[in-house]
Amino acid sequence: MEESKRNLLNEEAKASLDIWRYALGIADIAAAKCAIDLKIPEAIETHPSSQPVTLAELSSTISASPSHLRRIMRFLVHLGVFKEVPTEDGLTTGYTNTPLSRRMMITKRDGKSMAPLILFETNHEMLAPWLSLSSVVSSPVNGSHPPPFDAVHGKDVWALTKDNPCFGEMINEAMACNARRVVPRLAGACHDLFDGVATVVDVGGGTGEAMGILVKEFPWIKGFNFDLPHVIEVAQVLDGVENVGGDMFDSIPKCDAVFIKWVLHDWGDEDCIKILKNCKESNIGKVFIVESIIRDKKKTMMVEERDKKLEYVRLMLDIAMMAHTTTGKERTLKEWDFVLNEAGFARYEVRDIDDVHCVIIAYP
Ligand SMILES: C[S@@+](CC[C@H](N)C(=O)[O-])C[C@H]1O[C@@H](n2cnc3c(N)ncnc32)[C@H](O)[C@@H]1O
Numbered sequence: 001m002e003e004s005k006r007n008l009l010n011e012e013a014k015a016s017l018d019i020w021r022y023a024l025g026i027a028d029i030a031a032a033k034c035a036i037d038l039k040i041p042e043a044i045e046t047h048p049s050s051q052p053v054t055l056a057e058l059s060s061t062i063s064a065s066p067s068h069l070r071r072i073m074r075f076l077v078h079l080g081v082f083k084e085v086p087t088e089d090g091l092t093t094g095y096t097n098t099p100l101s102r103r104m105m106i107t108k109r110d111g112k113s114m115a116p117l118i119l120f121e122t123n124h125e126m127l128a129p130w131l132s133l134s135s136v137v138s139s140p141v142n143g144s145h146p147p148p149f150d151a152v153h154g155k156d157v158w159a160l161t162k163d164n165p166c167f168g169e170m171i172n173e174a175m176a177c178n179a180r181r182v183v184p185r186l187a188g189a190c191h192d193l194f195d196g197v198a199t200v201v202d203v204g205g206g207t208g209e210a211m212g213i214l215v216k217e218f219p220w221i222k223g224f225n226f227d228l229p230h231v232i233e234v235a236q237v238l239d240g241v242e243n244v245g246g247d248m249f250d251s252i253p254k255c256d257a258v259f260i261k262w263v264l265h266d267w268g269d270e271d272c273i274k275i276l277k278n279c280k281e282s283n284i285g286k287v288f289i290v291e292s293i294i295r296d297k298k299k300t301m302m303v304e305e306r307d308k309k310l311e312y313v314r315l316m317l318d319i320a321m322m323a324h325t326t327t328g329k330e331r332t333l334k335e336w337d338f339v340l341n342e343a344g345f346a347r348y349e350v351r352d353i354d355d356v357h358c359v360i361i362a363y364p
Contacts, residue, residue: 031075032104033122038062040073041101043152044082051084052094057340077103102201111180120174121320125160125167128152129323136322149324156326157266162230172231175262180356182261187217187289189353191360194218197285200254201226203248204263204274206235214259215240224253248275254281261290261357265317268327269339276343280364289360292317293350307320313356327340 035041043061047053055073057065073095077084080118081104083096086111091285102108106115126347129148139145153160159243161168193199194217201224203212208225215223215238222242225235237243244253251270252258264272279287292314295307314330321328331339333350340348340362 013084014248027075027120028079031072031079032081032118034072035076035081035101036104036106038064039106040082041097041105042093042107042300044097045102047106048201050097052087054094054303056086058095058153061148061193061353084149096186097134101265109177109180111184112205114181116170116173116175116177120170123167123356125153125164132321133323137168147324149327156257158228162228163232168230171232172207172234175206178263179206179209182290182353182355183213184217184287185353185355185357186357189351190288190359190361191217191248194212194221194257197221197256199224200257200259201253201255203252203258203279205259205261206231207234208238208241208243210259210261211241212236212238224255226253233346241363248278250278250316255283258283259284259290260287264289264339265291265321265330266325266328269342270341271327273342276339276345276362280344284364286364287345288306291336291363292330292357293336293360296332296334310356317356 015271016290040058040062043058043357044053047057047061049057053061053068054072055066058064058073059069062069073082073084076082077095081098081101083098084093085096086092087094096273099112103112104118105113105117106119108115129152132148132151135151136145136147145151147156150156155163157171162172198220199222200211200214202208202214203226205211205225205226205227211223215221219240221240223238223240224242224244225232225238226244226246226248227235228247234241235243248263260275260279264275267275276287294314295311306357318330329335336348338358344364345362348360349363351359353359
């Protein structure tokens with residue numbers, strides 16, 4: 001058989017299986033949420049037996065129906081979330097945690113757990129807009145259809161956090177868990193840039209998690225955590241950090257440096273330029289922007305499996321911005337270059353932190 005024919009048959013065979021992912025892929029997310037809701041990773045981790053935890057032990061610990069739990073665990077073992085191994089006596093099998101299931105521990109604040117982000121992304125308010133992507137994409141004129149989130153809720157995500165405190169708490173927790181994961185990494189990569197910086201404001205800093213980590217890493221800094229007044233009302237009280245309520249579209253507290261993480265991607269270019277201009281006006285040193293940069297496919301040979309996976313996450317984030325924000329998007333370097341130039345920054349540098357995010361340091 002010719003090579004081209006063989007390739008076609010292989011592609012057909014692969015497609016006939018891959019297509020199921022699009023029909024039932026939600027099962028992965030739903031089963032992970034179930035494990036987090038029932039605190040299955042915690043039950044395994046803290047079980048007194050210090051052995052692989054059998055189905056009977058697990059179902060009694062979390063008061064679950066053994067037959068349903070068995071099916072959820074079978075699926076999550078298949079996905080590699082948990083492991084199923086023989087018990088010491090060899091008579092049966094039991095479950096153990098993996099690095100992946102430990103990242104689903106809702107009770108852990110260790111810089112690894114992403115459970116709060118998973119629970120936030122899988123709540124009703126966040127799930128519903130995903131189903132309306134086609135209406136905004138098919139909108140002939142940009143902005144002539146309401147964005148998916150607004151179409152479902154009648155308001156944008158930030159207005160909903162104000163009106164629905166439970167939703168607000170979930171988003172704050174979700175953001176904080178990512179901050180715990182990424183800020184120490186970033187601090188390591190940018191240590192030299194904080195020398196001589198006395199005051200830093202975190203713009204859109206949520207409840208202050210990132211600034212709390214920064215003032216511990218760089219104890220000479222006085223930190224300001226700046227966010228909308230209703231977010232500041234529930235912000236943490238932390239040594240070395242002052243919470244300040246306000247609107248970044250009006251003005252930003254004056255300081256030596258601005259830190260702005262996972263905020264600019266929530267906004268289209270016009271708003272993004274306005275925020276960046278306000279950052280520039282508020283400080284005399286530099287702006288640390290922590291965001292993703294979508295790779296230019298033509299220029300980057302993504303040969304490494306890890307690079308491909310990182311890029312997949314960035315592209316997923318971009319579609320999440322389409323579903324959940326009014327004008328937000330993930331940007332390529334060319335798109336970052338445009339907004340930074342328009343905001344009047346003289347130059348910038350990019351530091352890679354081997355993560356979905358990187359740090360763009362912009363200088364006025
Ligand atoms: C995606 S969250 C990022 C939170 C935090 N920077 C982090 O990465 O963990 C965006 C933040 O921007 C804040 N925000 C939205 N509109 C704002 C405004 N007009 N002025 C100040 N903060 C705002 C939100 O309240 C929210 O805390």
